[in-house]
Amino acid sequence: MEIIINSENQRDKFDIIKKKILRTELGMRAIAVMYNEHYYDLVSSRNIYRLKDNVFYRLETSLAQYELFTNEISRFNYVMSERTKQESEFCFDQFKLMPYTSKMNLMTSSIFDSIIFHSVSIFDYLSHYISYIISPNKCNTLYWTKLAKSAYGKDNYISKRPIKEVIKQVDDYLVKKLYDYRSDLIHNSHKQCSFHTSFNAKSSNIKIEIEVPEQLLKSFKNIKVLIQSNKVSVQDFIYSLLIEIFNVIESLLSALKIEIELYSQLRMNIVMPKPKGLILGLVDPVTGLELSLSELLWNQYKSNN
Numbered sequence: 001m002e003i004i005i006n007s008e009n010q011r012d013k014f015d016i017i018k019k020k021i022l023r024t025e026l027g028m029r030a031i032a033v034m035y036n037e038h039y040y041d042l043v044s045s046r047n048i049y050r051l052k053d054n055v056f057y058r059l060e061t062s063l064a065q066y067e068l069f070t071n072e073i074s075r076f077n078y079v080m081s082e083r084t085k086q087e088s089e090f091c092f093d094q095f096k097l098m099p100y101t102s103k104m105n106l107m108t109s110s111i112f113d114s115i116i117f118h119s120v121s122i123f124d125y126l127s128h129y130i131s132y133i134i135s136p137n138k139c140n141t142l143y144w145t146k147l148a149k150s151a152y153g154k155d156n157y158i159s160k161r162p163i164k165e166v167i168k169q170v171d172d173y174l175v176k177k178l179y180d181y182r183s184d185l186i187h188n189s190h191k192q193c194s195f196h197t198s199f200n201a202k203s204s205n206i207k208i209e210i211e212v213p214e215q216l217l218k219s220f221k222n223i224k225v226l227i228q229s230n231k232v233s234v235q236d237f238i239y240s241l242l243i244e245i246f247n248v249i250e251s252l253l254s255a256l257k258i259e260i261e262l263y264s265q266l267r268m269n270i271v272m273p274k275p276k277g278l279i280l281g282l283v284d285p286v287t288g289l290e291l292s293l294s295e296l297l298w299n300q301y302k303s304n305n
Helices: 010-038 044-086 094-134 144-152 164-187 214-219 221-227 234-262 266-271 293-303
Strands: 002-005 194-200 205-211
Touching: 010 044, 010 094, 010 234, 010 293, 044 094, 044 234, 094 144, 094 164, 094 234, 144 164, 164 214, 164 234, 205 234, 214 221
Parallel strands: 002 205
Antiparallel strands: 194 205
16 A cells, blocks of 8 residues: 655656756846847946846746755655555554644645745846846836836836836736735735545555645636646646746747847947947858847747747
C-alpha cells in the first residue's frame, strides 16, 4: 500500500518554467538594447539593464519557490509512504494522519502565499522597467498600481501613449487580481489549501489531492478555464499562473517595441553617438539579413517558443 500525492509531470513543468524565464530575459534584453539604440539617454546602458536584471531576479525567485513547493510535496510523499510500510493501516486512521496532513497544509499554504507575493513583485519590478523606457522623467519610475492608474487616467504621459491599452488589459486580466488577493492575505485572513483523499481498491493506494482555496478559483477564473478542471491542484495552478505571467509580459514587451520605434531617436544616436556607441549591422545567422543587435535578439526571442 502506498500514499500518492498528485505530482505528475512536475519536473517537466519545472523545466518548462525555467526555459520560459530564460526566454523572457532574452525578450527584455532585446527591448533594453533597442531602447539603448533608439533613445538618446546617456546613462541608458547603466539603468535599463539594472532594471531588466531586477525583473529577472524576481522571476528566478518565483521559480525557486515553485521548486521548493514541489520538493516539499515529494518529501511528504516519501514520509507518508515509509510510515505506511511500517503500519499498513496507518493511512486509514484519520487521527494518525491528521498531524502529518496539518503540517503539510501549513507548509504548502505558506509557500503558495509566498509565490503570490513574488508574483505581485514581478509586476512592480516590471513596471519600473516599463516606466523608465516611456517616461520623460527617468528619475521617477512607477510601481504597477501607479502605472495602471495612469493608464486608466487622463492628461498624463502614459495615458497619451499606445501602450496604455495593453497595460489596462494586463491589469484587468491578471495583475489587479493578484494585488487584490495579496491584499486580502495581508489584511483579512489566510487561505489554506484543502486536502482530499481517495482510495483505489484495485491498487490499494491512497491518493492525496492538494487543492487551491476556493476563493482563489473565483478570482482567477481564467486560470481555472486554462486548466479545464473542476478541481485544481496547487501545483497545476502555480504552473498555469506562471505561464500566464510569461504571456502577459510578452504582450507588454511587444507594446514596448512599438513605443520605442514610434518615438525613436535613432538618427540622433547615429549622428551624435553615445559614449559606448551602437552595435549595428549584425548578420542574422538564420536569414542572412543585416540587422541591428536588438532586432537580432528580438527575432531570437519571438522564434524561441
